[in-house]
Amino acid sequence: xxxxxxxxxxxxxxxxxxxxxxxxxxxxxxxxxxxxxxxxxxxxxxxxxxxxxxxxxxxxxxxxxxxxxxxxxxxxxxxxxxxxxxxxxxxxxxxxxxxxxxxxxxxxxxxxxxxxxxxxxxxxxxxxxxxxxxxxxxxxxxxxxxxxxxxxxxxxxxxxxxxxxxxxxxxxxxxxxxxxxxxxxxxxxxxxxxxxxxxxxxxxxxxxxxxxxxxxxxxxxxxxxxxxxxxxxxxxxxxxxxxxxxxxxxxxxxxxxxxxxxxxxxxxxxxxxxxxxxxxxxxxxxxxxxxxxxxxxxxxxxxxxxxxxxxxxxxxxxxxxxxxxxxxxxxxxxxxxxxxxxxxxxxxxxxxxxxxxxxxxxxxxxxxxxxxxxxxxxxxxxxxxxxxxxxxxxxxxxxxxxxxxxxxxxxxxxxxxxxxxxxxxxxxx
Numbered sequence: 001x002x003x004x005x006x007x008x009x010x011x012x013x014x015x016x017x018x019x020x021x022x023x024x025x026x027x028x029x030x031x032x033x034x035x036x037x038x039x040x041x042x043x044x045x046x047x048x049x050x051x052x053x054x055x056x057x058x059x060x061x062x063x064x065x066x067x068x069x070x071x072x073x074x075x076x077x078x079x080x081x082x083x084x085x086x087x088x089x090x091x092x093x094x095x096x097x098x099x100x101x102x103x104x105x106x107x108x109x110x111x112x113x114x115x116x117x118x119x120x121x122x123x124x125x126x127x128x129x130x131x132x133x134x135x136x137x138x139x140x141x142x143x144x145x146x147x148x149x150x151x152x153x154x155x156x157x158x159x160x161x162x163x164x165x166x167x168x169x170x171x172x173x174x175x176x177x178x179x180x181x182x183x184x185x186x187x188x189x190x191x192x193x194x195x196x197x198x199x200x201x202x203x204x205x206x207x208x209x210x211x212x213x214x215x216x217x218x219x220x221x222x223x224x225x226x227x228x229x230x231x232x233x234x235x236x237x238x239x240x241x242x243x244x245x246x247x248x249x250x251x252x253x254x255x256x257x258x259x260x261x262x263x264x265x266x267x268x269x270x271x272x273x274x275x276x277x278x279x280x281x282x283x284x285x286x287x288x289x290x291x292x293x294x295x296x297x298x299x300x301x302x303x304x305x306x307x308x309x310x311x312x313x314x315x316x317x318x319x320x321x322x323x324x325x326x327x328x329x330x331x332x333x334x335x336x337x338x339x340x341x342x343x344x345x346x347x348x349x350x351x352x353x354x355x356x357x358x359x360x361x362x363x364x365x366x367x368x369x370x371x372x373x374x375x376x377x378x379x380x381x382x383x384x385x386x387x388x389x390x391x392x393x394x395x396x397x398x399x400x401x402x403x404x405x406x407x408x409x410x411x412x413x414x415x416x417x418x419x420x421x422x423x424x425x426x427x428x429x
Contacts, residue, residue: 033243034290037386039418041393042294043108043146044348045335046253051149052120054112056133059144063106065338067099069304073311074342083312084319084346090353098345101395106341108394109146109332114165115153115188116258127165131172138180148184150222154195163202170206170217179212185219186253191227193237193244200246218248220296224255226262229280239287249293252284253334256298272298272321272333281330297325299334304343315343322347331390345394352391359384360405363416367408385416 049058074080080098081091112130120126130149137143149169152162166185173179187199203217221241223229231237242249259280260270271277277298284295300321304314318340325333326347335344363384388406391397403409408416 035292036290037294037418038292039414041145042331042390043144044331044394045107045333045341045344046109046111046146046296047107047144047335047341048111048113048117048150050117050119051112051114051123051126051130052118054126054130054133056136056142059107059110059137059142062338062341063102066102066106066341069311069339070099070102070342073304073308073315080342080346083315084343084350085316086346086350090350093353094346094349097349097395098342101345101349102341105144105395107144109184110144111147111184111186112149114162115150123161123165124168127168128172131169132176134180135173135176135178138182139177143180143182146182146184147180148182148186150186150188153187153189154198155189155191166202167206174210179216183217184250185217186222187219188222188255189224189258190221190241191225191237192231193240196221196241196244196249197246200244200248203248215247218250219245220251220253221245221249222253222255223280223284224258224262226259229283236283236287238284242287242291242293249291251294251296251332252288253296254281254284254298256334257301259298271300273324281328285329294332295330296332296334297321297330299336300340301336303337304339305337311339314339319343319347323351326351348394349396352387352394352396355387356391356397356401357405359387360402363388363408364406367406367412367416381416382418385413389413389417 047062055061070080074083077091077095080086080095081088086094112134114123114127118126127149134143134147137147149165151165151169152158154162170179173183187196190196199219203219204214206212207214207216221238223238228237228241231240238252242252254272254277256272256277257270260274260276261267263276265274265276281295281297288295300314300318302314302317304311304318322333322344325331333344335341363381366381366384385408388397388402389410392399392402392410399410402413406413
């Protein structure tokens with residue numbers, strides 16, 4: 001060890017204490033508004049099923065229909081890879097994982113829809129039935145990891161109906177065993193932060209009525225209007241909506257077609273890769289960063305049905321849009337048809353399989369101070385570990401192979417992915 005240097009200072013300790021005191025309110029605000037990612041699993045997609053057609057076997061039916069589509073239009077790994085342009089070294093692995101996923105867990109997140117997709121005659125009965133079926137699914141092990149409803153919005157014409165359906169559904173869950181851990185509520189067509197505040201008041205009233213813990217009920221905010229991105233006063237309304245949710249917001253979901261129509265985009269050009277969509281999602285992403293609120297992409301309405309030629313075209317489109325979204329850090333999207341989920345999982349699995357070894361080796365080198373051909377910073381280590389955890393959660397990666405290349409178990413990866421504020425020096429131990 002070399003010669004010890006003399007260390008001198010010029011400022012009294014009171015200076016540091018005074019600065020800290022002046023920033024105490026800012027410190028508290030940072031902790032309140034930007035708690036960071038919750039560290040829980042984020043589903044790779046959300047499936048919407050109209051409340052009048054949702055049944056006990058819906059999830060299994062989607063999986064079976066997806067498997068049947070593969071059997072008919074791409075019956076083996078080579079043919080599926082040829083449609084999507086997968087490399088030879090990924091073809092068997094991705095295809096095998098897709099088939100296994102469709103058999104084991106075809107849907108990661110399901111929303112019973114009582115808004116645009118609903119066409120029932122008795123919404124009360126359908127909402128009560130949805131509550132019973134979802135409760136039964138969680139009890140018997142057939143549920144998706146996340147399930148819930150999309151009610152009607154807080155606009156005056158449908159407000160009372162949306163409030164009642166929410167009440168009927170939540171009351172039904174309590175009467176059938178309680179609120180499941182995977183419960184998700186989606187509030188659509190939000191235009192003003194005050195509508196978010198109103199929904200918070202509704203959930204607070206329900207919690208008080210049943211003696212639930214304050215804040216037990218969270219919800220997603222669906223971004224489907226131009227006013228939700230840019231308010232009349234020029235501010236980013238979506239950022240104010242997150243604040244208005246008072247810690248209950250769990251996600252921001254982009255509504256491809258309502259938002260596009262709101263801006264006057266012609267029907268033929270309404271898509272999740274339109275410049276208008278990119279602008280909206282970029283604002284959503286920046287507004288949500290660090291808040292613990294996650295962003296979800298929208299959907300495509302081009303369905304993989306009909307001739308094999310058309311199915312292949314629709315699959316390529318969906319696969320490409322999903323890969324594009326993943327590269328832009330939109331790790332969730334909507335799927336509107338059972339035929340979409342083979343390409344949803346193929347895109348997700350290929351995304352993680354392609355980058356797995358490089359990410360694992362970079363994280364290992366960082367954690368062990370081994371160096372390499374990329375000089376990574378703590379924030380990059382956080383991104384690398386988050387990438388690996390997402391791959392594990394969806395089934396693209398196995399914990400054993402991640403452990404083998406990184407030397408880290410799940411707990412160590414979690415520490416890198418979600419360090420305390422200001423502490424990005426997590427240990428691999």
